[in-house]
Every structure is written in C-alpha cells, then in structure tokens.
Amino acid sequence: MRRLVLRRLAMSVPLLLVVSAVTFIMIAFLPGDAARVVAGKQATAAQVAQVREQLGLDRPLWEQYVTWLGGALHGDLGTSLVNKQSVTEQLVSRLEPTLSLITCATLLAAVVGIAFGILGARGGALGRLVDGLSVLGLAVPTFWLALILVVVFAVRLGLLPPLGYTSFQDSPTGWLLGLVLPALTLAVPATAAIAKQARDAVADAMARPFVRTLRAAGVPERSIILRHALKNAAVPVLTVVGLAFIGALSGAIAIEYVFAFPGLGGTAVEATAAGDLPLIQGVVIFLTVIVIVVNLLVDIAYGYFNPKVRVG
Missing domain, CATH: 1.10.3720.10 (MetI-like)
Structure with a gap:
C-alpha cells in the first residue's frame, strides 16, 4: 500500500506543474489588463506602465511563471490585485x-x-x-x-x-x-x-x-x-x-x-x-x-x- 501511495504522489507533482503552467499561460491571454485593474480606470498611461513594472508584468511570461512558482513552493501564491490580501x-x-x-x-x-x-x-x-x-x-x-x-x-x-x-x-x-x-x-x-x-x-x-x-x-x-x-x-x-x-x-x-x-x-x-x-x-x-x-x-x-x- 505504501508503494501505491508513493507512486500516486510522484505522479501528482508533474500534474501540478502542468496545470499551473497551462493556467498561467491561459490567464496571461485573458482579455483585460491587470495593471489597469490595479491602477484604476482614471489612471494615465504612465501610471499604468508604472504599475505594470511594479507587478512584474512587463517581464517575459516564463520569467513571471518561474517567480510565481518559487513563491508557490514556499506556500506564497501571490497577492490579490483587488484587496491586496494574501x-x-x-x-x-x-x-x-x-x-x-x-x-x-x-x-x-x-x-x-x-x-x-x-x-x-x-x-x-x-x-x-x-x-x-x-x-x-x-x-x-x-x-x-x-x-x-x-x-x-x-x-x-x-x-x-x-x-x-x-x-x-x-x-x-x-x-x-x-x-x-x-x-x-x-x-x-x-x-x-x-x-x-x-x-x-x-x-x-x-x-x-x-x-x-x-x-x-x-x-x-x-x-x-x-x-x-x-x-x-x-x-x-x-x-x-x-x-x-x-x-x-x-x-x-x-x-x-x-x-x-x-x-x-x-x-x-x-x-x-x-x-x-x-x-x-x-x-x-x-x-x-x-x-x-x-x-x-x-x-x-x-x-x-x-x-x-x-x-x-
């Protein structure tokens, strides 16, 4: 029974990685601008660009994912864009x-x-x-x-x-x-x-x-x-x-x-x-x-x- 559990757990690790990566990519192509959501509707283009840089959204997608994954491995899934909570x-x-x-x-x-x-x-x-x-x-x-x-x-x-x-x-x-x-x-x-x-x-x-x-x-x-x-x-x-x-x-x-x-x-x-x-x-x-x-x-x-x- 122990071998069965260990085998299933080992299979779960790549599954989580694949799901997280696919979800991350799909979210990146959703309509809308996360930086605009944070900056507000009345923000200027310069303010939106500044927020995008602060959030790291101006970096390549793979780099954003690696940064997110590093935090996720330590139990940190990021901060909400709306209420700023964990x-x-x-x-x-x-x-x-x-x-x-x-x-x-x-x-x-x-x-x-x-x-x-x-x-x-x-x-x-x-x-x-x-x-x-x-x-x-x-x-x-x-x-x-x-x-x-x-x-x-x-x-x-x-x-x-x-x-x-x-x-x-x-x-x-x-x-x-x-x-x-x-x-x-x-x-x-x-x-x-x-x-x-x-x-x-x-x-x-x-x-x-x-x-x-x-x-x-x-x-x-x-x-x-x-x-x-x-x-x-x-x-x-x-x-x-x-x-x-x-x-x-x-x-x-x-x-x-x-x-x-x-x-x-x-x-x-x-x-x-x-x-x-x-x-x-x-x-x-x-x-x-x-x-x-x-x-x-x-x-x-x-x-x-x-x-x-x-x-x-």
Missing part, C-alpha cells in the same frame, strides 16, 4: 465552506445511491424504478433545483435558512442546517449516477457462481449482499463516488452563488469578474490539489478492496 490566506479561509458542502453532498449521495442500488439489483419493477429515478436525477438542472428548494423549504415553510454559511466552530447546528439545501441540491445528480452504477455492479456480483454456493450453504441473503456482493461491487462504485466528488467541485460554483456561500466557487466567480489574476491562479491550484487528494483516497480504497491494485 491569496493563500484568502483561499484557506474559503476552504472550509467548500469542503463542507462537497463532502456532505457526496456522503449523502453515496449512502442513498448505494441503498437504492442494492434494492434495484433485485430486478423487476424496483430495478426499473431505480433506472427511471436515475435518469430523472441526472436530467434535473441543479440551478433550477436549488431555487425550488429555497422557495419550498426556506421561503414557504421556513424550516431551513435560505442563504449564508455558519462555521462549525461557531454553531454546529447552524452549520448543519445551512448545509441541508445546498448539499441536497448537489447530491441529487450524484445520487442518480451512484444508484445506477451500484445497481449494475451488485446485480453482476449476485449472478456469479460464488453467490449460488453461499446460498446453497444457507448463508442469509442479506449477508450475501452486504458482506460479499457489495464488496465485489465496491471498485466500480468507488469510481463513481470519486467522480461525483470531483463533479461537485464544478457544481459548487453555481450552488455557492445561489446560496451565498463564501467558498472557493464563489471566489472563482468574483476573481474572474474582477480580473484578479493571482486569485484565479490560486483557486485553480487549490481545486487541483483537492482533485489529487480525492483520487489518492480512491486509489487507496481500490487497494483495500482489490489487492491486485497494490502491486500494479
């Missing part, structure tokens, strides 16, 4: 809301999706119902669903807060209540995908010869499903769960905007609108690191359920 400090403070939202949504989707998948694996009308709900869940637009949930549960029923985020340290109850609607919104399409994959994987495992042997030995059906079939179906299900977590990162951009969450998604929207290039670069790096960590955890889970992966 990009690293800003993003660290925005990390908790995003991770709370995505983690809760993924856990909810995994639990409900696997449960529906196990029920649907028995076939018949229940299996068709799971398939139908999966298609419906994938077809529903998350932005529209978020607005409907706010109108029903926050505005009309008054059961849940419609906007904002409460830190867990400030109020665990407020933290949980504030996450219900956005997490449920993100969980719906992920639940549908996980349920469909779990249904197919468990049904395939239940059709294997070892299941007939266990039944002949008098092992209860519930034990066969939970202890044997589900374990054999774990690898494809884990793949979808990992993809659901990563997919929730992109979905969080719209959901955080709807529910006024101070997370990485909302920060990305604000930074793009303001032309805050260092902050955009920092958001991309943070999201890439999250994806790498999630993939590493999924690979470790693969190694637990499938020993062949450990030596692959």
Whole structure:
C-alpha cells in the first residue's frame, strides 16, 4: 500500500506543474489588463506602465511563471490585485465552506445511491424504478433545483435558512442546517449516477457462481449482499463516488452563488469578474490539489478492496 501511495504522489507533482503552467499561460491571454485593474480606470498611461513594472508584468511570461512558482513552493501564491490580501490566506479561509458542502453532498449521495442500488439489483419493477429515478436525477438542472428548494423549504415553510454559511466552530447546528439545501441540491445528480452504477455492479456480483454456493450453504441473503456482493461491487462504485466528488467541485460554483456561500466557487466567480489574476491562479491550484487528494483516497480504497491494485 505504501508503494501505491508513493507512486500516486510522484505522479501528482508533474500534474501540478502542468496545470499551473497551462493556467498561467491561459490567464496571461485573458482579455483585460491587470495593471489597469490595479491602477484604476482614471489612471494615465504612465501610471499604468508604472504599475505594470511594479507587478512584474512587463517581464517575459516564463520569467513571471518561474517567480510565481518559487513563491508557490514556499506556500506564497501571490497577492490579490483587488484587496491586496494574501491569496493563500484568502483561499484557506474559503476552504472550509467548500469542503463542507462537497463532502456532505457526496456522503449523502453515496449512502442513498448505494441503498437504492442494492434494492434495484433485485430486478423487476424496483430495478426499473431505480433506472427511471436515475435518469430523472441526472436530467434535473441543479440551478433550477436549488431555487425550488429555497422557495419550498426556506421561503414557504421556513424550516431551513435560505442563504449564508455558519462555521462549525461557531454553531454546529447552524452549520448543519445551512448545509441541508445546498448539499441536497448537489447530491441529487450524484445520487442518480451512484444508484445506477451500484445497481449494475451488485446485480453482476449476485449472478456469479460464488453467490449460488453461499446460498446453497444457507448463508442469509442479506449477508450475501452486504458482506460479499457489495464488496465485489465496491471498485466500480468507488469510481463513481470519486467522480461525483470531483463533479461537485464544478457544481459548487453555481450552488455557492445561489446560496451565498463564501467558498472557493464563489471566489472563482468574483476573481474572474474582477480580473484578479493571482486569485484565479490560486483557486485553480487549490481545486487541483483537492482533485489529487480525492483520487489518492480512491486509489487507496481500490487497494483495500482489490489487492491486485497494490502491486500494479
């Protein structure tokens, strides 16, 4: 298992370098002038040129990237052009809301999706119902669903807060209540995908010869499903769960905007609108690191359920 982890970590280093370099180049070709943003709309051409020199934007692109990379290796992702604050400090403070939202949504989707998948694996009308709900869940637009949930549960029923985020340290109850609607919104399409994959994987495992042997030995059906079939179906299900977590990162951009969450998604929207290039670069790096960590955890889970992966 240690070799598996070290191998995945070694592969992550060039991935981070490539992503950071490509992002840096793409940001450099975005329309607009970062020096103009800092100097202000009323600044003269001479003032803009002076700001460009102070920011180092007059240097070759490769030199700017090397300078940025040197700071990034020491945890310094630069300074925001808009509020002059450290990009690293800003993003660290925005990390908790995003991770709370995505983690809760993924856990909810995994639990409900696997449960529906196990029920649907028995076939018949229940299996068709799971398939139908999966298609419906994938077809529903998350932005529209978020607005409907706010109108029903926050505005009309008054059961849940419609906007904002409460830190867990400030109020665990407020933290949980504030996450219900956005997490449920993100969980719906992920639940549908996980349920469909779990249904197919468990049904395939239940059709294997070892299941007939266990039944002949008098092992209860519930034990066969939970202890044997589900374990054999774990690898494809884990793949979808990992993809659901990563997919929730992109979905969080719209959901955080709807529910006024101070997370990485909302920060990305604000930074793009303001032309805050260092902050955009920092958001991309943070999201890439999250994806790498999630993939590493999924690979470790693969190694637990499938020993062949450990030596692959």
